[in-house]
Amino acid sequence: MSILVVGSVAFDTVFTPSGEGRDLLxxxxxxxxxxxSYFTPVRLVAVVGDDFGEEHLAVLREHRVDLxxxxxxxxxxxxxxxxxxxxxxxxxETLETQLNVFADFDPVLPPEWATTPVVFLANxxxxxxxRVLEQTSRPVLVAADTMNYWISSKREELRRTLAGxxxxxxxxxxxxxxxxxxxxxxxxxxxxEMGPDVVVVxxxxxxVLVFAGEDVFALPAYPLRRVVDPTGAGDAFAGGFLxxxxxxxxxxxxxxxxxxVVGSVLASFQVESFSLDRIRRLTLPEIRERYxxxxxxxxxxxxx
Amino acid sequence: MSILVVGSVAFDTVFTPSGEGRDLLxxxxxxxxxxxSYFTPVRLVAVVGDDFGEEHLAVLREHRVDLxxxxxxxxxxxxxxxxxxxxxxxxxETLETQLNVFADFDPVLPPEWATTPVVFLANxxxxxxxRVLEQTSRPVLVAADTMNYWISSKREELRRTLAGxxxxxxxxxxxxxxxxxxxxxxxxxxxxEMGPDVVVVxxxxxxVLVFAGEDVFALPAYPLRRVVDPTGAGDAFAGGFLxxxxxxxxxxxxxxxxxxVVGSVLASFQVESFSLDRIRRLTLPEIRERYxxxxxxxxxxxxx
Numbered sequence: 001m002s003i004l005v006v007g008s009v010a011f012d013t014v015f016t017p018s019g020e021g022r023d024l025l026x027x028x029x030x031x032x033x034x035x036x037s038y039f040t041p042v043r044l045v046a047v048v049g050d051d052f053g054e055e056h057l058a059v060l061r062e063h064r065v066d067l068x069x070x071x072x073x074x075x076x077x078x079x080x081x082x083x084x085x086x087x088x089x090x091x092x093e094t095l096e097t098q099l100n101v102f103a104d105f106d107p108v109l110p111p112e113w114a115t116t117p118v119v120f121l122a123n124x125x126x127x128x129x130x131r132v133l134e135q136t137s138r139p140v141l142v143a144a145d146t147m148n149y150w151i152s153s154k155r156e157e158l159r160r161t162l163a164g165x166x167x168x169x170x171x172x173x174x175x176x177x178x179x180x181x182x183x184x185x186x187x188x189x190x191x192x193e194m195g196p197d198v199v200v201v202x203x204x205x206x207x208v209l210v211f212a213g214e215d216v217f218a219l220p221a222y223p224l225r226r227v228v229d230p231t232g233a234g235d236a237f238a239g240g241f242l243x244x245x246x247x248x249x250x251x252x253x254x255x256x257x258x259x260x261v262v263g264s265v266l267a268s269f270q271v272e273s274f275s276l277d278r279i280r281r282l283t284l285p286e287i288r289e290r291y292x293x294x295x296x297x298x299x300x301x302x303x304x
Numbered sequence: 305m306s307i308l309v310v311g312s313v314a315f316d317t318v319f320t321p322s323g324e325g326r327d328l329l330x331x332x333x334x335x336x337x338x339x340x341s342y343f344t345p346v347r348l349v350a351v352v353g354d355d356f357g358e359e360h361l362a363v364l365r366e367h368r369v370d371l372x373x374x375x376x377x378x379x380x381x382x383x384x385x386x387x388x389x390x391x392x393x394x395x396x397e398t399l400e401t402q403l404n405v406f407a408d409f410d411p412v413l414p415p416e417w418a419t420t421p422v423v424f425l426a427n428x429x430x431x432x433x434x435r436v437l438e439q440t441s442r443p444v445l446v447a448a449d450t451m452n453y454w455i456s457s458k459r460e461e462l463r464r465t466l467a468g469x470x471x472x473x474x475x476x477x478x479x480x481x482x483x484x485x486x487x488x489x490x491x492x493x494x495x496x497e498m499g500p501d502v503v504v505v506x507x508x509x510x511x512v513l514v515f516a517g518e519d520v521f522a523l524p525a526y527p528l529r530r531v532v533d534p535t536g537a538g539d540a541f542a543g544g545f546l547x548x549x550x551x552x553x554x555x556x557x558x559x560x561x562x563x564x565v566v567g568s569v570l571a572s573f574q575v576e577s578f579s580l581d582r583i584r585r586l587t588l589p590e591i592r593e594r595y596x597x598x599x600x601x602x603x604x605x606x607x608x
Binding site for chain 1: 321391392393480486487488489490507510511513520521522523524525527528529530531552559561562564565566592595596598599601602603604605606607608
């Protein structure tokens with residue numbers, strides 16, 4: 001089984017309380033692909049420029065990410081983002097965005113990828129997300145992410161995309177903005193009425209809430225002693241989550257709870273370093289060990 | 305076994321997105337006492353004025369709270385607080401504080417209460433907290449709470465109090481303010497160096513973190529469809545937590561995880577109504593049922 005991801009591949013310059021990193025390999029599809037690759041083969045649809053070198057491709061290749069859908073624009077520059085995190089690591093300010101080749105991104109799927117069973121529409125223009133969906137042929141699961149920018153500027157387009165989405169990842173502040181509901185239970189209900197059966201509310205350092213049918217699952221984040229860089233945590237989360245789901249398609253519906261824990265494991269590793277330094281060097285025993293630590297962290301006995 | 309609580313008994317006027325309530329029975333010691341009473345008999349040390357009537361005493365009496373330490377000041381008025389919650393129910397603005405008889409509160413323990421095994425110093429002036437401790441005789445557990453006001457204005461006094469405290473309840477924003485550390489693992493370590501073995505970080509709608517020795521426990525909050533009034537949630541949490549601990553003193557150390565779940569159960573009921581309307585009418589089966597719901601909410605299986 002495979003997962004198809006459409007999203008950004010980028011160079012990030014980030015300033016965090018732990019330090020700074022310049023022109024680091026990043027982008028939603030990059031973090032997602034590497035995280036998911038520990039469980040399921042990944043097919044990447046994205047665009048880069050001439051400045052995207054062999055050393056960057058190597059990070060994806062070493063995780064067996066299929067790059068047939070990665071388009072390189074001759075004479076173009078790769079998408080660049082720069083941001084600065086506040087001391088709380090939660091608030092961040094965008095210092096600069098250079099869309100570059102991403103400005104004209106028109107995702108085209110290699111024809112044989114149309115039947116990929118799991119499709120992840122990372123945080124891109126909802127119109128592009130819809131255009132990707134039109135190129136797919138009855139995937140088992142379509143998952144999507146978004147951001148505050150699209151909620152403000154393309155609300156109706158996002159709603160249209162969501163009609164074809166089965167699982168929606170969204171931040172707590174974004175779901176409140178999107179639905180106008182502060183209560184997350186009510187906000188998730190409102191989103192589920194737009195299409196997605198499963199709503200996964202990402203709460204950063206506070207963990208995650210999964211709404212799937214009548215089932216509600218809450219998982220705290222892993223309390224790390226040191227967070228180096230939160231960039232890419234949400235994408236690594238989605239990658240771990242959907243990578244796990246993709247590896248279990250013979251059991252439908254998959255165990256969304258376990259998927260959320262795997263996602264949280266990958267996110268917790270993601271924030272321990274800049275760029276993909278930590279998650280590109282993971283081992284399955286390390287992933288499994290932290291999964292078990294999540295169990296120890298959250299478990300409690302029955303009331304006498 | 306009994307628990308001694310020293311704190312405020314008050315009348316609250318609150319404005320929340322769900323409505324408003326005027327001159328409602330409240331105060332840290334009130335919420336705490338009723339919540340704890342479901343597990344352990346409570347001894348209350350507090351002060352009220354002439355305006356504190358039989359109907360208010362009845363709420364405490366119906367939970368068998370021992371009122372020998374409740375002093376009534378003739379010609380005085382009970383402490384009054386008024387506040388307004390933002391739509392997010394997290395930020396709140398204090399509209400008015402009338403200390404009234406609380407301004408000269410000098411807690412005096414009935415002598416036979418000195419040996420009460422569990423002592424809870426609710427959020428009052430750290431100097432008063434210390435004065436209460438001086439009147440106790442080797443309790444099994446001293447727990448304390450505080451607030452941002454004392455952290456700013458009486459930091460050193462608070463540190464002195466903490467040297468005699470075994471368990472400290474504190475909000476996430478307050479522990480950051482108190483320790484200057486944004487990372488909660490590091491902040492809890494800093495507090496534990498001041499005395500408390502157990503640090504319980506209350507995160508409101510995001511749940512709770514318990515640091516006890518090498519053990520870390522994280523519990524999300526119960527995702528309610530409707531929160532009416534967050535006032536008193538932290539005190540009801542402490543009440544459920546310590547009420548459970550007080551009922552299990554024959555097993556030392558108590559199961560801090562179970563205590564945190566019981567506290568979260570009481571807090572979840574607390575916020576479902578104004579004042580003590582919900583928590584004063586609880587039954588043990590209701591408490592037990594929600595405890596089990598916390599289990600269902602957080603449980604997940606092993607990774608295949």
